[in-house]
Amino acid sequence: MSAATDRRSRRAAGVYRPPVNAARLPTPRPGPLSQLVRTANTLRAQIERNVLRAEGLTWTTYDVLVLVCARRAVETRTAAAEVGIAKATLTNALGSLVDRGLVRRQLQEGDRRRVVLRPTQDGIDLARRLQGPVEAEQSRLFREPGMPSEDSLAKVLRTLATRSQQDVSADDQGGTR
Numbered sequence: 057m058s059a060a061t062d063r064r065s066r067r068a069a070g071v072y073r074p075p076v077n078a079a080r081l082p083t084p085r086p087g088p089l090s091q092l093v094r095t096a097n098t099l100r101a102q103i104e105r106n107v108l109r110a111e112g113l114t115w116t117t118y119d120v121l122v123l124v125c126a127r128r129a130v131e132t133r134t135a136a137a138e139v140g141i142a143k144a145t146l147t148n149a150l151g152s153l154v155d156r157g158l159v160r161r162q163l164q165e166g167d168r169r170r171v172v173l174r175p176t177q178d179g180i181d182l183a184r185r186l187q188g189p190v191e192a193e194q195s196r197l198f199r200e201p202g203m204p205s206e207d208s209l210a211k212v213l214r215t216l217a218t219r220s221q222q223d224v225s226a227d228d229q230g231g232t233r
Contacts, residue, residue: 158178
Protein backbone atom coordinates (compact mmCIF):
# COMPACT_ATOMS: atom_id res chain seq x y z
CA MET A 57 0.00 0.00 0.00
CA SER A 58 1.42 3.39 -0.94
CA ALA A 59 1.71 6.29 1.51
CA ALA A 60 -1.01 8.23 -0.35
CA THR A 61 -3.41 5.27 -0.23
CA ASP A 62 -2.62 4.77 3.46
CA ARG A 63 -3.46 8.45 4.19
CA ARG A 64 -6.73 8.19 2.24
CA SER A 65 -7.78 5.09 4.13
CA ARG A 66 -7.15 6.79 7.50
CA ARG A 67 -9.40 9.67 6.41
CA ALA A 68 -12.26 7.41 5.38
CA ALA A 69 -15.72 8.74 6.21
CA GLY A 70 -14.26 12.11 7.23
CA VAL A 71 -12.54 10.73 10.33
CA TYR A 72 -8.82 11.08 10.63
CA ARG A 73 -7.10 8.19 12.32
CA PRO A 74 -3.43 8.78 13.14
CA PRO A 75 -1.04 5.97 12.35
CA VAL A 76 -0.77 3.52 15.22
CA ASN A 77 3.02 3.55 15.28
CA ALA A 78 3.37 7.35 15.01
CA ALA A 79 5.89 8.84 17.40
CA ARG A 80 4.17 11.07 19.91
CA LEU A 81 5.83 14.39 20.49
CA PRO A 82 5.65 15.84 23.97
CA THR A 83 3.01 18.49 24.52
CA PRO A 84 4.63 21.92 24.25
CA ARG A 85 4.94 23.63 27.63
CA PRO A 86 6.03 27.15 28.43
CA GLY A 87 9.55 27.36 29.81
CA PRO A 88 11.13 29.84 32.21
CA LEU A 89 11.64 32.42 29.47
CA SER A 90 7.92 32.38 28.61
CA GLN A 91 7.09 32.80 32.28
CA LEU A 92 9.57 35.67 32.61
CA VAL A 93 8.04 37.52 29.66
CA ARG A 94 4.48 36.90 30.90
CA THR A 95 5.42 38.15 34.36
CA ALA A 96 7.09 41.24 32.92
CA ASN A 97 3.99 42.00 30.84
CA THR A 98 1.73 41.60 33.89
CA LEU A 99 3.90 43.83 36.09
CA ARG A 100 4.22 46.42 33.36
CA ALA A 101 0.45 46.59 32.92
CA GLN A 102 -0.07 46.84 36.69
CA ILE A 103 2.37 49.75 37.06
CA GLU A 104 0.84 51.48 34.04
CA ARG A 105 -2.63 51.14 35.60
CA ASN A 106 -1.72 52.01 39.19
CA VAL A 107 0.90 54.72 38.71
CA LEU A 108 1.59 55.92 35.17
CA ARG A 109 -1.87 56.28 33.66
CA ALA A 110 -2.69 59.24 35.93
CA GLU A 111 0.27 61.08 34.38
CA GLY A 112 -0.61 60.05 30.81
CA LEU A 113 2.42 57.77 30.43
CA THR A 114 2.92 54.22 29.29
CA TRP A 115 5.71 52.03 30.58
CA THR A 116 7.70 52.75 27.41
CA THR A 117 7.40 56.52 27.70
CA TYR A 118 8.24 56.34 31.42
CA ASP A 119 11.27 54.11 30.76
CA VAL A 120 12.56 56.46 28.04
CA LEU A 121 11.98 59.51 30.24
CA VAL A 122 13.86 57.97 33.18
CA LEU A 123 16.76 56.95 30.93
CA VAL A 124 17.05 60.42 29.41
CA CYS A 125 16.87 62.03 32.87
CA ALA A 126 19.49 59.66 34.29
CA ARG A 127 21.91 60.15 31.39
CA ARG A 128 21.18 63.89 30.87
CA ALA A 129 22.19 63.44 27.22
CA VAL A 130 21.77 60.28 25.16
CA GLU A 131 21.69 59.54 21.44
CA THR A 132 18.46 58.13 20.09
CA ARG A 133 19.99 54.86 18.90
CA THR A 134 21.63 54.32 22.30
CA ALA A 135 18.33 55.05 24.06
CA ALA A 136 16.46 52.54 21.88
CA ALA A 137 19.07 49.86 22.54
CA GLU A 138 19.19 50.45 26.30
CA VAL A 139 15.41 50.46 26.72
CA GLY A 140 15.18 47.42 24.43
CA ILE A 141 12.78 48.86 21.87
CA ALA A 142 12.83 49.44 18.13
CA LYS A 143 13.85 52.86 16.83
CA ALA A 144 10.31 53.35 15.48
CA THR A 145 8.86 52.66 18.93
CA LEU A 146 11.29 55.17 20.41
CA THR A 147 10.20 57.74 17.82
CA ASN A 148 6.56 57.27 18.87
CA ALA A 149 7.40 57.54 22.57
CA LEU A 150 9.51 60.64 21.96
CA GLY A 151 6.68 62.30 20.06
CA SER A 152 4.60 62.26 23.23
CA LEU A 153 7.47 63.27 25.52
CA VAL A 154 8.60 66.13 23.27
CA ASP A 155 5.03 67.41 22.74
CA ARG A 156 4.55 67.55 26.52
CA GLY A 157 7.82 69.43 26.99
CA LEU A 158 9.48 66.63 28.99
CA VAL A 159 12.35 65.87 26.59
CA ARG A 160 14.20 67.94 23.95
CA ARG A 161 15.70 66.63 20.73
CA GLN A 162 18.91 68.34 19.61
CA LEU A 163 21.23 67.72 16.70
CA GLN A 164 24.63 66.51 17.85
CA GLU A 165 27.38 69.13 17.63
CA GLY A 166 29.98 67.06 15.75
CA ASP A 167 27.60 65.05 13.55
CA ARG A 168 24.43 66.89 12.53
CA ARG A 169 22.86 63.59 11.38
CA ARG A 170 22.62 62.30 14.95
CA VAL A 171 20.02 63.34 17.49
CA VAL A 172 20.73 63.75 21.21
CA LEU A 173 17.94 63.61 23.76
CA ARG A 174 18.02 65.85 26.82
CA PRO A 175 15.51 66.14 29.65
CA THR A 176 13.74 69.39 30.43
CA GLN A 177 13.25 70.50 34.01
CA ASP A 178 9.58 69.45 33.74
CA GLY A 179 10.74 66.01 32.61
CA ILE A 180 13.14 65.68 35.54
CA ASP A 181 10.44 66.82 37.97
CA LEU A 182 7.92 64.29 36.62
CA ALA A 183 10.45 61.43 36.68
CA ARG A 184 11.33 62.28 40.30
CA ARG A 185 7.66 62.48 41.27
CA LEU A 186 6.91 59.07 39.71
CA GLN A 187 10.00 57.32 41.06
CA GLY A 188 8.52 56.96 44.57
CA PRO A 189 5.20 55.35 43.54
CA VAL A 190 6.94 53.01 41.06
CA GLU A 191 9.45 51.94 43.73
CA ALA A 192 6.61 51.47 46.24
CA GLU A 193 4.86 49.06 43.84
CA GLN A 194 8.14 47.23 43.36
CA SER A 195 8.79 46.97 47.10
CA ARG A 196 5.26 45.74 47.74
CA LEU A 197 5.79 42.89 45.30
CA PHE A 198 9.13 41.89 46.84
CA ARG A 199 7.79 41.86 50.40
CA GLU A 200 5.91 38.63 49.67
CA PRO A 201 7.24 35.55 51.49
CA GLY A 202 9.64 33.42 49.48
CA MET A 203 10.70 36.19 47.11
CA PRO A 204 14.40 36.73 46.50
CA SER A 205 15.89 40.07 47.39
CA GLU A 206 15.44 42.86 44.87
CA ASP A 207 19.21 43.00 44.40
CA SER A 208 19.62 39.28 43.67
CA LEU A 209 16.76 39.23 41.18
CA ALA A 210 18.06 42.40 39.52
CA LYS A 211 21.48 40.76 39.17
CA VAL A 212 20.00 37.67 37.48
CA LEU A 213 17.95 39.82 35.10
CA ARG A 214 20.97 42.03 34.26
CA THR A 215 22.99 38.88 33.52
CA LEU A 216 20.27 37.57 31.18
CA ALA A 217 20.04 40.92 29.41
CA THR A 218 23.82 41.15 29.02
CA ARG A 219 24.01 37.63 27.57
CA SER A 220 21.17 38.40 25.21
CA GLN A 221 22.90 41.57 23.99
CA GLN A 222 26.18 39.70 23.55
CA ASP A 223 24.37 37.11 21.43
CA VAL A 224 22.90 39.88 19.25
CA SER A 225 26.33 41.53 18.90
CA ALA A 226 27.90 38.23 17.84
CA ASP A 227 25.14 37.70 15.26
CA ASP A 228 25.56 41.25 13.90
CA GLN A 229 29.29 40.62 13.45
CA GLY A 230 28.70 37.35 11.67
CA GLY A 231 29.71 35.26 14.66
CA THR A 232 28.05 32.17 15.96
CA ARG A 233 26.72 31.41 19.38
